[in-house]
Amino acid sequence: MTQEISIYNTATKQVEPFVPLAPGVARIYCCGPTVYHFVHIGNLRTFIFEDLLRRVLDYSGFTVNHIVNITDVGHLTSDADTGEDKMEKGAAREGKSVWDIADYYTQSFLKDWERLNLKQPSAWTKATGHIPEQIALVQTLEAKGFTYTIPDDGIYFDTAKFPRYADFAGLDLKGMQEGHRIGVTEGKRNASDFALWKFSPPNEKRAMEWESPWGIGFPGWHAECSAMAMKHLGDTLDIHCGGTDLIRVHHTNEIAQSECATGKPFSRYWMHGSWLVEQPTADGAGGKMSKSSGEFVTLDLLIEKGYGAMDYRFFCLSAHYRQYLNFSWEAMDTARDSLKSLRRKTDPLIARASAIASDNALGWQKRFRAAVGDDLGFPQALAVLNQMLKDPDLLEGEKGALIRDFDAVLGLRLEEKPERADTALPGPLMALLDERKQARADKNWKRSDEIRDLLKSKGFGVKDNPDGTTSWFPV
């Protein structure tokens, strides 16, 4: 039994009810990272959006088949005409092999995935693990006459043979041709044509290259996603996700090659997450956070600065996935404080969780479901949570149960105890705490306050509870 949800479909530019090909089953494919460097928190925002989609589908009763790919084959860099690709560039930068680079950054990525409480997909797929499938796709296209060869370059897809090519992204092909295209490839019939298979340069040994019917080479930019998605999910997927930048080129090309190969629609729905952006500053920095342009913020950096992975997840939850989200340290502080404050309210309630039984509680659940089911309305869902917590007519046990229910989708790990050192303070400091306790008993406020200041300078805050006990916390 599934609950109806609506999602925005890039293909139709409107929010529509989600109706999968097979009732009750959602097959989704998400474009993952190219593992030539660390992923940054902007990339992570998209993965969080996809996780939210995944969780809403789970929560709504769908059986979800979720594939995420890892691109471990280099795509050419835009400004390099030497055949150097991103993976090789990364390898050169760090003096390692491309395979080591791929492995290292894949592990790093998976660690971030885990820390952000992103659900494991049904399967991870790697581009290098699907070379035969990609070759087969190109062969099919070749047999159907959609390709042509540029000598010493590669096999190209002729976009003129797919009349609907420009429809998906609403492209103005003429305008594009007159525009600022960079590095136009000699021999292409149309500016929008793209490589399906690239030949290795004759006198050069590439770090990653494979045998193919066309000789030694490597797959083109877009082949992997079509090949892997169709292998694992069938010719027609339910939802295909990615960042908005993928719409124009990557997804447009995926549609062209997939639909020409199978003659069937490639994906019923397309969803795209918007950017995490940085506000322009006086020194000119700002705009889209970009992996290829150098400086970027990683999850590790956030953690180094004292934020938790859940703080970042909460930050992303506070904005709708199709809106730009402005990143700033002040905004991170807000997110961290908000989550902390939320947990203060939810912790004691979760401990007393009973069941969702009353009409009132059911009503709150319904409101929450409606919010997340309406194109992932998480900012509203968070508002529902906060309002629910303030409802004086709701039993605490039910509040606890609702929090658990909501967090199955929010994924904020509200049920888990925050990791903190509840053990004793370092010996000498513990003695000071005891001394302060005595001082307070003696109403020696001066000494008591001195000790409090001293502990604070050592990094420990102290608070006296109404019941006479004293607790401490790191500051």
Add this chain to the structure above:
RNA sequence: GGCGACAUACCCAAGUGGUAAGGGAGAGCUCUGCAAAAGCUUUAUUCAGCGGUUCGAAUCCGCUUGUCGCCUCCA
């Protein structure tokens, strides 16, 4: 050059035709030896600007300004 998005309080950010959600921060009060924490209360006659449509607009239309994105690897 082409195409497109966005502009809501101190900050983050919902709302997209019916009279401004929610959070954080701030302020006041309660509590407290004092703090801290917590609880309560409070914070936009107004949605970049100017016109228009309408009984009614932040929401629709037009123009202006500003910011950003895609067109080239990109989440």
